[in-house]
Amino acid sequence: MTADLIAVVLLLAVTAYACAGGTDYGAGFWDLTAGGTERGRRPRRLIDHAMAPVWEVNNVWLIFVLVIMWTGFPVLFQTVFSAMWLPLALAVVGMVLRGAGFALRKPTRRLAGRRLYGAVFAVASLVTPFFLGAAVGGVASERVAPGTEASADVWTSPTSIVFGLAAVATSAFLGAVFLTGDARRFDAPDLIAYFRRRALGGLAVLTVLAVVTGFVTSEDAPYVWHGLTHGLGLFFVVLAGAFALATGWLLLRTPGTWVRVTAVGVVASAVVGWGMAQRPYLLPTSLSVADAAGAPATLTWLAIVTLVALLLVTPAVVLLYWLDSHGELAELTPSELRGGSHSPDDDAAPDS
Template sequence: MADFIAWVLVAVIAAYACGGGTDYGAGFWDLLAGGPERGKGPRALIDHAMAPVWEVNNVWLIFVLVVMWTGFPTMFQAVFEAMWLPLALAAVGLVLRGAGFALRKPTHRLARRRVYGAAFAVSSLLTPFFLGAVLGGIASGRVEVGTIASADAWANPTSVLTGLLAVAAAAFLGAVFLCSDARRFGADDLVGYFRLRALLAFAGIVVLALIALPVTHDDARYVWDGLTGGPGLLLVLLAAVCGLATVVLLVRRSHAWTRHTAAASVALTVCAWGFAQRPYVLPTTLTVADAAGAPATLHWLVIVTGIAIVLVGPALVLLYRLDTLGRLEALTDADTQAAGAAGDDA
């Protein structure tokens, strides 16, 4: 039963990496969109594309935390004791990001919109980096039961590269999804804009992955061995195929499946990491069995998970489907025009 809960945790992390990662990626491109005039079109598209689902995507993060502290309390305590600073910074980023996104659109004063927009955009960059750094610290074996918090736990080579890869993957997902959003919303000038950025983000992922090869070989050997053999290697290869398929589809301007292949590449990478760490939740000191909670707790956690899948799953699938079809909110011409409203100059 503990193994089943562990795979549920990996699956939920993969779901958050895809859903939340897409939102972080949109914020990343919001940060690089330029000034008020130049960036008005891309930012309007980002606002409309994210509005129906950005709060829902955070449900996956809540599920991750619930499964961790309920199913693996020893792991939860060790991670949060050793990594409290990057996790606190990520949490602050989540709050500022949500507040900035929610308050930016209805605000008409230019100065305030800039402040809210900056909070949203900068937090969209920092939050995935710190979350990735935490995963890198865990993968490199720097977190054990009783580990005292220190900068080395999350500011090491593996953590930094994992954080940068998380940012690059989010940027890739965000650009791919926004490219499809621009197409279905009729913002034709933004289709090529985000296609180029998706290709650049993928190139960044490739460069960072090549840099990470020798680093993880020396700094995270157990996970390296898991990723270069067995099911871990197979999933890595499948993730690479999905990533390359996304690039080919973007180059050919065929957007029907780009969202699916891009999300699959990220989800398969997370699953490969799960296979690489097994049977440990904290390599190489704490196994899944040792970290698991009481059998009765795991039993009820399985029941609650099943109930959540039955009750919440169909609603989430419907929401994502409607969003993909563009039926939740239409993008108007006024939102994509470069000219600002008169109140923006106040």
């Protein structure tokens, strides 16, 4: 019972990271495709202002996932990281380079340096979700089992490739939706239209990839495919489709707060549906939740520590997101630092 509870917490943590981290990676995707220095100046400026207060906190969910894996399900952790160390290592390198690029490009004075760090940030935002998705595809396609040796075959299957592409498309979709809201908050109507078009395009690509994923998994990942077309897995697939329709409808109107909710609903429903499709396995057909679980005493303490952590961390994270979405975390302007009067020209808003 405790093992099942911890498995649910693990799935919810993965879902939280897919939504929060995916939004950040999506912002990097649009940074990469914004165009040259002059053409991409304002979109990139919006991306900087939107990400600056929250980009680091989204990795809290990834740390949470890793702690639960190696503490609660050590066999799962050992198996996954042994069999797919290369794509996971590439994803980690991407995270490090992405963070360094984002942190260093703004204070760098030389244009060449800003371009270099910006390129590192943007490319890493594409690489990291792809390799994370490819690793998930390796699990879903039953290529990872206790004792599996590391090889390219484990994470280069059709399921891995399509999952990697879907992860990139998902992050691009989420990033565009949230940037649309940020453009509205910063009163930049042209950027609202700019990112709304990209959000609709991302949703269309994601829909196509969802159909392709269905065809691929029916042949390459039969257990997960069966789970996605029956029971709770099917329920969450239908729910993701309903959220997608609602998101498209809201994007065609004047986008507000609700479009963010429905966009997150699309991704969260898809991830939870994948988790439900694998029941009762953590690694389909080879490692069940019960077999992967650690010692009962360890699971009990992990459940207690997890509850305490959620009670302490979740309100703080929610408060941070709320403050950011209400513009309470804006940077100080030069005039404020000098103690002078506030001038619109000093604002860091994208349309200034």
